[in-house]
Amino acid sequence: MTVAPFGQRFAASLAARGQFCVGIDPHAALLSDWGLDDTAEGLEKFALAAVEAVAPYCSVVKPQSAFYERFGSRGIAVLERVIAESRAAGALVLLDVKRGDIGSTSQAYAEAYLDPSSPLASDAVTISPYLGFGSLTPFVETARSHGAGLFVLAATSNKEGPEVQEAVTAEDFGGRTVGAAMLEHLRELNGDTQPLGSFGAVVGATIAPSAGSGRGDAGLDFAINGPILAPGYGEQGGTTADVVRIFGSAAANVVASSSRGVLRLGPDAHAMRDAVQRANDELRSLLG
């Protein structure tokens, strides 16, 4: 079956369902708060209940693979169901795996997560460019073949990120910060694809490019004509006002993501669903 390119599906999903993404991150502490055991059974109950509560109401669902891998093959089986059931509920699935390796290994990762015949096939994945952007070529080609999307780490939400992402590349490589170079590569890949290219960036909702946080010299230009995932919304302190401040005119292509901020409200499904609707309303009212 041929699917539309991810960028097109992403734009349509944000227009229909709003700019909020829920992370399905079954932390051990949350399992306990929900009265569940820290076992594969507890994981399954938690993750599927969260998907049922939120996936029909948000544009993107973002399971964090680490929390499923923790339980070995049984956890991966739960992740497969999370992906399938989120997609059945009409959400796009962005699998947060942050993979990246030498090209030949990247090819295998790309097939694992983006080839529709794989049990873990998702609409998009997060990938790490720190073995060199060129090492991601197998992901780019596999995504193109299957209408999938990629989200490349550019300016992450954690405070340690600037050590690497604000390092300045040699003149031969453009003499810009690493984060700015990643955005430039994405801009080139997306070109003028309409309505939006499929190659996205991860940029934390917590960064402060013009607020003297040390990011001021990062020279980040978010006009990549592609999707932007902004994690760190909610629990890590990012707000809708931050999304407006950080992304400016690129904010229309941003999906703001929160995991614990929503999951803490469970297992009450109404409370989780209401939180999604409130976030969507707030993002819509400020981003237009």
Ligand SMILES: O=c1ccn([C@@H]2O[C@H](COP(=O)(O)O)[C@@H](O)[C@H]2O)c(=O)[nH]1
């Ligand atoms: O820069 C990044 C990239 C990814 N993440 C992931 O997002 C969620 C955040 O969870 P919260 O509970 O909303 O803090 C988690 O899966 C991270 O791995 C990120 O936080 N920052």
